[in-house]
Amino acid sequence: MRSTRSPARTFRILRRSSSDPYPERCGLDGVFDAVVLGPSFGFEKPDPLAFETIARELDVDLSAMLHVGDDWDDIAGANASGVVSVFINRDGADPRFRRHANYEIRSLLDLESLVEQISRPT
Numbered sequence: 001m002r003s004t005r006s007p008a009r010t011f012r013i014l015r016r017s018s019s020d021p022y023p024e025r026c027g028l029d030g031v032f033d034a035v036v037l038g039p040s041f042g043f044e045k046p047d048p049l050a051f052e053t054i055a056r057e058l059d060v061d062l063s064a065m066l067h068v069g070d071d072w073d074d075i076a077g078a079n080a081s082g083v084v085s086v087f088i089n090r091d092g093a094d095p096r097f098r099r100h101a102n103y104e105i106r107s108l109l110d111l112e113s114l115v116e117q118i119s120r121p122t
Contacts, residue, residue: 034058046077066118068111072097086114 023029034057036050043049055062067078068086075097078085087101088108098104105114 045071045073046080048077048081050077051081051083066115068105068108075101084118086111 023032023035034054036054036057038044038047038050041050041053043053051062051065051067055065058065062082065078066084066086067074068088069075069078070088070090072095075085075087077083079100079102084103085101086103086105087098089098089104089106092106103114103118105111
């Protein structure tokens with residue numbers, strides 16, 4: 001899947017990591033619109049430079065981005081950059097940083113409905 005399309009929007013997919021694995025090493029070569037690996041670009045999570053690099057790679061505004069993460073540095077980095085933060089809480093944990101996420105999901109399967117929900121005009 002390269003992009004997720006709804007009638008009015010196109011969503012681009014990016015892999016951001018501060019570590020390996022590279023997508024091609026785990027059978028995901030060609031799945032992502034862009035790949036930003038921190039060590040290759042000279043930053044580590046939660047450096048806002050990561051999100052600025054992603055925005056530049058995808059040619060989108062930071063405010064149009066949504067970041068899904070499972071740790072405090074994912075949420076902190078997204079929030080510091082003005083990116084919508086989504087905590088993926090697979091095991092129902094209650095870490096302190098949980099309250100700082102803009103949204104919470106239990107599975108990546110929940111992501112499509114969340115994107116539809118927050119994309120609706122208010």
